[in-house]
Amino acid sequence: MEKSSHKLELLRRIAELEKKELWHLDVEDDPETYPLMPDQVDYLNEKLSSKIKNKIANRAGSRFFDKMIANRQLIIKEVRGIENFTAVSGGKLVTCNHFSVCDNYAVWVALRDHMDSKMLYKVIREGNYTNPPKPFGLIMRHCNTLPLSSQMATMKKFLRAVRTLLERGETILIYPEQSMWWNYRKPKPMQDGTFALSVQNKAPIVPVFITMEDSDVPDGDGFFVQAYTIHILPAIYPDPTLSNKEAKEAMKKQNYEAWVRVYEEFYQKPLVYGES
Numbered sequence: 001m002e003k004s005s006h007k008l009e010l011l012r013r014i015a016e017l018e019k020k021e022l023w024h025l026d027v028e029d030d031p032e033t034y035p036l037m038p039d040q041v042d043y044l045n046e047k048l049s050s051k052i053k054n055k056i057a058n059r060a061g062s063r064f065f066d067k068m069i070a071n072r073q074l075i076i077k078e079v080r081g082i083e084n085f086t087a088v089s090g091g092k093l094v095t096c097n098h099f100s101v102c103d104n105y106a107v108w109v110a111l112r113d114h115m116d117s118k119m120l121y122k123v124i125r126e127g128n129y130t131n132p133p134k135p136f137g138l139i140m141r142h143c144n145t146l147p148l149s150s151q152m153a154t155m156k157k158f159l160r161a162v163r164t165l166l167e168r169g170e171t172i173l174i175y176p177e178q179s180m181w182w183n184y185r186k187p188k189p190m191q192d193g194t195f196a197l198s199v200q201n202k203a204p205i206v207p208v209f210i211t212m213e214d215s216d217v218p219d220g221d222g223f224f225v226q227a228y229t230i231h232i233l234p235a236i237y238p239d240p241t242l243s244n245k246e247a248k249e250a251m252k253k254q255n256y257e258a259w260v261r262v263y264e265e266f267y268q269k270p271l272v273y274g275e276s
Contacts, residue, residue: 003222010182017181019274023188024178033127036149041129043146043161050142057142058119064139065105072217074102075225079110081232086114088204088235091166094120095194095255096208098175099184101136103228107173107208110230119144121165123174126150146172159200166203176255183226185212186271187259195248195255199238205251207233209259211266231262 013027042050068074085094096107108120121144129147132140146162149155165172174197176190187209198205212226219225236254238247260271 001218001222007182007221007223014181014184018186021189021273024191026179027181030125030127031131031133033130035151036126036130036147036154037151038154038157041147041149041154041157043157044164045144053138053142054144057138058144061105061139061143065102068102069109072215073219073225074106075215075217075227076106076109076230077213077227078229079232080229081234082110082114084232084234085111085206088206089169091169091201091203092171092235093166093194093198093203093205094171094173094208095176095190095205096173097184097187097210097259098177098180099182099210099212100180100226101133103210104173106210106228106230110208110232111171115171118170121146121170121172123148123172159197162197163201166201176252183212183223185263185267186273187256187263190252190256192248192252195251196244198236198251199244199247202238202240204235204237205255206235207255207258209233209262211262229266231266233258233262 010027017023017025017027045051045054065074069076094107094111096103104120104122111120123146124140126147126149128136128140129145146158149158162172174194176194177188178191178193179188181188194205197203209231211229211231213229214224215227217225236251236258239250240247242250263271
């Protein structure tokens with residue numbers, strides 16, 4: 001199969017960023033964005049218009065991704081460790097490696113039958129809300145998404161919403177690596193934000209790491225569709241005997257090490273950066 005020049009360029013950029021240890025930078029050419037102001041987002045869907053758009057967006061999103069699953073454009077081979085999710089009661093954060101626009105739906109498929117009819121909330125970057133990539137605009141804005149913002153006032157509103165959702169017993173998916181690298185199989189070092197939220201809200205984290213294998217289905221770009229195995233790992237809790245900073249760092253270390261163990265066991269090789 002002839003490989004897409006765009007995808008080959010993404011792989012080249014990934015190798016370059018990995019070599020420079022610029023883990024938080026995206027390799028895609030993200031659309032231009034503008035600041036998200038507080039009055040532009042209804043995090044908790046309190047307005048009637050937000051409730052209506054939320055229902056429409058979730059139905060549209062499910063149809064879109066379920067069609068991908070039916071056509072084997074999104075393949076979920078196996079879910080391991082669901083008992084680690086169901087063992088945690090109340091509000092929780094779920095961390096996941098980020099390598100595709102489909103990975104959040106894969107997590108939803110893995111968890112949805114174990115969430116007592118609740119939805120999965122997803123933290124997204126500011127630009128994916130203010131100027132989302134086509135054709136995902138409706139989904140990005142209204143499928144229970146929680147956009148970050150460069151505006152302090154909006155972030156205060158975001159933090160209040162996160163606290164409310166966790167107190168309500170909801171599940172929030174967040175990508176601690178920050179960046180999305182296409183089909184990147186290795187765990188990347190993580191940013192602090194996820195773990196600060198956990199410590200501030202005394203909320204557990206359930207780490208999820210998705211491993212990939214080539215399927216027998218070509219993806220149209222000269223590569224094979226990846227078959228996902230979704231690994232749900234034991235929960236990590238903030239240590240109340242530590243300072244907030246120490247607790248945050250401890251959780252970040254535990255999450256990363258848990259991902260590394262899955263990577264090394266599944267792929268049967270040590271994690272080494274700078275090598276394919």
